[in-house]
Amino acid sequence: MKKLLFAxxxxxxxxxxxxxxxxxxxxxxxxxxxxxxxIEEESKIPASERITLDSKGVGPIKNLPLDEVIDEEMVQxxxxxxxxxxxxxxxxxxxxxxPSPKGIMTRRSPEWIMNMILDPQLxxxxxxxxxxxxxxxxxxxxxNQNLTxxxxxxxxxxxxxxx
Amino acid sequence: xxxxxxGAAVCVSxxxxxxxxQGNSDANxxxxxxxxxxxxxxxxxxxxxxxQYAFLSGGYSGNLTVYGLPSGRxxxxxxxxxxxxxxxxxxxxxxxxxxxxxxGFIPWDDLHHPDISQTNGELDGRWIFVxxxxxxxxxxxxxxxxxxEEIIEIPNxxxxxSSSFITENTEYVVAxxxxxxxxxxxxxxxxxxxxxxxxxxxxxxxxxEHGHMDIKFQLLxxxxxxxxxxxxRDKSHGWFFFSTYNTEEASSLLEVNASQNDKDFIAAxxxxxxxxxxxxGGGTMMPAQYAHNVYDxxxxxxxxxxMEDVLTVDPSEVPGAIYLLPTPKSPHGCDVxxxxxxxxxxxxxxxxxxxxxxxxxxxxxDGEQFDGEAYGIxxxxxxxxMAGVVKSGGLGPLHTEFDGKGNAYTTFFxxxxxxxxxxxxxxxxxxxxxxxxxxxxMIPGGNSRxxxxxxxVAMNKITKDRYLPTGPEMEHSAQVYDISGEKMQLLYxxxxxxEPHYAAGCDADLLVNNSKKIYRLDENKHxxxxxxxxxxxxxxxxxxxxxxxxxIRSHFTPDNIEGIKVGDKVYFHITNHEQxxxxxxxxxxxxxxxxxxxxxxxxxxxxxWEPKRVGxxxxxxxxxxxxxxxxxxGYVRVSPADSNLELSWSLGE
Numbered sequence: 001m002k003k004l005l006f007a008x009x010x011x012x013x014x015x016x017x018x019x020x021x022x023x024x025x026x027x028x029x030x031x032x033x034x035x036x037x038x039i040e041e042e043s044k045i046p047a048s049e050r051i052t053l054d055s056k057g058v059g060p061i062k063n064l065p066l067d068e069v070i071d072e073e074m075v076q077x078x079x080x081x082x083x084x085x086x087x088x089x090x091x092x093x094x095x096x097x098x099p100s101p102k103g104i105m106t107r108r109s110p111e112w113i114m115n116m117i118l119d120p121q122l123x124x125x126x127x128x129x130x131x132x133x134x135x136x137x138x139x140x141x142x143x144n145q146n147l148t149x150x151x152x153x154x155x156x157x158x159x160x161x162x163x
Numbered sequence: 164x165x166x167x168x169x170g171a172a173v174c175v176s177x178x179x180x181x182x183x184x185q186g187n188s189d190a191n192x193x194x195x196x197x198x199x200x201x202x203x204x205x206x207x208x209x210x211x212x213x214x215q216y217a218f219l220s221g222g223y224s225g226n227l228t229v230y231g232l233p234s235g236r237x238x239x240x241x242x243x244x245x246x247x248x249x250x251x252x253x254x255x256x257x258x259x260x261x262x263x264x265x266x267g268f269i270p271w272d273d274l275h276h277p278d279i280s281q282t283n284g285e286l287d288g289r290w291i292f293v294x295x296x297x298x299x300x301x302x303x304x305x306x307x308x309x310x311x312e313e314i315i316e317i318p319n320x321x322x323x324x325s326s327s328f329i330t331e332n333t334e335y336v337v338a339x340x341x342x343x344x345x346x347x348x349x350x351x352x353x354x355x356x357x358x359x360x361x362x363x364x365x366x367x368x369x370x371x372e373h374g375h376m377d378i379k380f381q382l383l384x385x386x387x388x389x390x391x392x393x394x395x396r397d398k399s400h401g402w403f404f405f406s407t408y409n410t411e412e413a414s415s416l417l418e419v420n421a422s423q424n425d426k427d428f429i430a431a432x433x434x435x436x437x438x439x440x441x442x443x444g445g446g447t448m449m450p451a452q453y454a455h456n457v458y459d460x461x462x463x464x465x466x467x468x469x470m471e472d473v474l475t476v477d478p479s480e481v482p483g484a485i486y487l488l489p490t491p492k493s494p495h496g497c498d499v500x501x502x503x504x505x506x507x508x509x510x511x512x513x514x515x516x517x518x519x520x521x522x523x524x525x526x527x528x529d530g531e532q533f534d535g536e537a538y539g540i541x542x543x544x545x546x547x548x549m550a551g552v553v554k555s556g557g558l559g560p561l562h563t564e565f566d567g568k569g570n571a572y573t574t575f576f577x578x579x580x581x582x583x584x585x586x587x588x589x590x591x592x593x594x595x596x597x598x599x600x601x602x603x604x605m606i607p608g609g610n611s612r613x614x615x616x617x618x619x620v621a622m623n624k625i626t627k628d629r630y631l632p633t634g635p636e637m638e639h640s641a642q643v644y645d646i647s648g649e650k651m652q653l654l655y656x657x658x659x660x661x662e663p664h665y666a667a668g669c670d671a672d673l674l675v676n677n678s679k680k681i682y683r684l685d686e687n688k689h690x691x692x693x694x695x696x697x698x699x700x701x702x703x704x705x706x707x708x709x710x711x712x713x714x715i716r717s718h719f720t721p722d723n724i725e726g727i728k729v730g731d732k733v734y735f736h737i738t739n740h741e742q743x744x745x746x747x748x749x750x751x752x753x754x755x756x757x758x759x760x761x762x763x764x765x766x767x768x769x770x771x772w773e774p775k776r777v778g779x780x781x782x783x784x785x786x787x788x789x790x791x792x793x794x795x796x797g798y799v800r801v802s803p804a805d806s807n808l809e810l811s812w813s814l815g816e
Contacts, residue, residue, distance in 0.1 A: 085684070140790075143716050143741055143746070145743065147742075
């Protein structure tokens with residue numbers, strides 16, 4: 001009786017392991033450990049000072065090459081949009097509810113900035129820098145101001161003038 | 164041996180589970196208990212949405228409530244005729260004018276009959292119209308913002324009950340008076356009612372693009388009680404039908420005295436004929452005071468205008484436009500089937516339902532089959548207009564709607580049931596009890612050419628034991644029935660709010676994509692709006708102080724204000740700079756004599772505060788807006804009335 005039960009269990013365990021793959025699993029764990037180490041080192045720098053130019057963030061903008069010349073019309077529109085939609089929390093001359101946009105182009109990629117404006121909730125959920133910024137700024141979540149891609153692009157152009 | 168069986172069973176299940184074979188559990192669940200298929204029909208799983216909207220009148224709450232079908236879940240209460248502290252409607256400076264009337268500011272009414280706008284006899288989902296019964300008014304609610312946009316008062320009316328029903332292209336919204344009154348109002352003995360009082364039936368023109376209402380004409384009918392009404396549709400488009408009672412013209416003890424005549428009337432009004440008459444200069448302008456209040460979505464502000472006259476029409480001036488159809492026993496419901504052929508009169512003191520035929524009515528008019536007249540209005544011979552009688556076996560028929568498949572459904576108040584019967588054969592097909600004393604019922608689209616006949620909602624007057632008791636007053640119960648099959652099936656019970664006298668419903672698809680998510684900040688034309696926080700400021704004009712304030716998660720700009728004095732009238736004009744769906748901010752301040760205000764994204768609202776005591780008084784956001792909501796607060800310093808402290812304001816300094 002006992003033997004029968006034992007045999008049945010062996011069969012089921014064998015069946016189970018056939019579905020996994022231990023070599024792949026090990027490689028995955030190794031990658032995970034490397035990542036954790038990198039994150040730990042980076043985390044010593046406050047998110048607002050980190051340089052993450054290689055990260056495009058998460059969201060609708062995948063690739064955004066910029067013209068060398070700054071478009072003044074876009075800058076003007078962007079400045080107005082920034083005043084209305086952003087300035088309640090972001091001041092150019094100081095850290096406020098959120099970080100100042102001054103010099104942001106030297107820290108973040110154009111894609112990351114656009115994605116942060118267009119879908120801050122997704123960014124905070126899935127982008128580590130965005131997540132860390134939320135913690136650094138007392139949990140004040142960035143508001144989604146429902147801007148179009150075009151509007152966000154104008155704001156980005158304005159940011160290019162804030163050296 | 165027993166152990167072996169269990170062991171093997173465990174192993175088999177492990178094997179199945181391990182490789183992710185999901186198996187088939189559906190086959191088992193559908194063969195559960197007898198009633199499980201009923202539960203499935205109303206069960207909306209978490210995160211899923213209902214198939215249809217239902218808009219239930221709130222009766223004495225003065226408001227309209229929005230539900231989902233089939234779940235019976237309540238989504239929203241839309242303030243219409245009553246002040247509503249939840250949003251600040253009727254309290255905020257912008258919305259106070261909505262409740263203005265010729266009697267002054269009226270904070271309440273009794274909301275009865277919602278009707279959704281139509282195009283070609285089908286629901287178009289632009290607006291919903293509702294009536295205020297007590298201080299006669301009609302309101303129009305946007306089905307994009309779900310806000311009340313317009314209220315027009317009805318002069319010469321009293322007990323605005325046979326309202327607010329629309330013609331099949333929303334040409335008119337119609338408001339009939341329940342109580343006849345002296346027209347114009349004057350000081351006279353009550354017992355001289357007979358032949359002196361009038362019943363006004365009001366046709367309000369609806370401007371097609373924005374829905375703005377304007378009284379086109381009032382028909383001054385004999386002094387009966389006009390109970391309910393329905394438009395003709397399709398073949399009978401151009402006519403309107405009104406049920407009447409108290410054709411005895413009693414002014415006292417109506418319970419007895421208005422039930423003497425064996426038959427009252429359904430009044431058939433050819434409104435196209437009267438429209439033509441007034442378009443050609445007919446009718447008489449009469450002085451009349453009534454308010455017309457319009458809310459402007461771009462300024463977020465209502466204005467109230469007092470109108471001064473109304474065009475009236477005496478039935479005798481337009482011969483051939485109005486006829487009376489004898490209908491037994493004080494008819495309540497007066498319902499027209501989707502083809503426009505049948506007019507159903509529910510004699511509420513009778514067991515039977517009387518059905519008139521539109522074709523027979525036209526023939527009787529042609530053949531002058533008259534049975535006398537009332538105040539010059541021809542009475543058609545009962546036998547010549549009647550198409551049939553439904554021998555229901557129930558008692559107290561009230562109101563009928565249709566499924567578009569040739570069936571009618573009538574509520575019976577006294578015998579507490581819904582009776583399904585067939586148009587044409589007049590045979591009863593099915594009957595189901597209601598719990599208890601049902602008033603109206605509603606089939607989404609049931610008052611149109613194209614009913615969406617899957618569900619039926621019965622709205623009851625008495626609840627008793629249906630729910631856990633809550634003291635002497637219980638919210639009225641409603642029941643949802645599945646009417647897609649031959650037999651009706653009771654699916655679900657749900658409590659309503661106030662007293663739902665009637666409802667309107669439609670498929671969710673008609674409204675979902677037009678439902679507004681935010682007001683755009685760059686379209687905000689409110690005179691006290693600020694489009695950016697650097698414009699935030701405080702201005703004094705005598706003892707009036709205007710605070711231009713903005714909000715975003717999670718602070719007010721400014722949040723420290725000094726220089727306010729006892730005796731000031733302080734207006735907080737708050738613009739919500741959020742542009743994200745479902746992120747309103749609230750505002751309230753200690754000692755506020757009104758209610759909080761709830762400001763939608765991109766909107767500006769104003770709250771008036773009259774500080775009475777010296778001190779430093781806090782204000783805060785009343786709507787939990789973010790993780791830092793508890794930090795969303797500020798202070799106002801109030802100095803003595805004779806203080807010389809200058810105004811100042813700041814944020815984060």
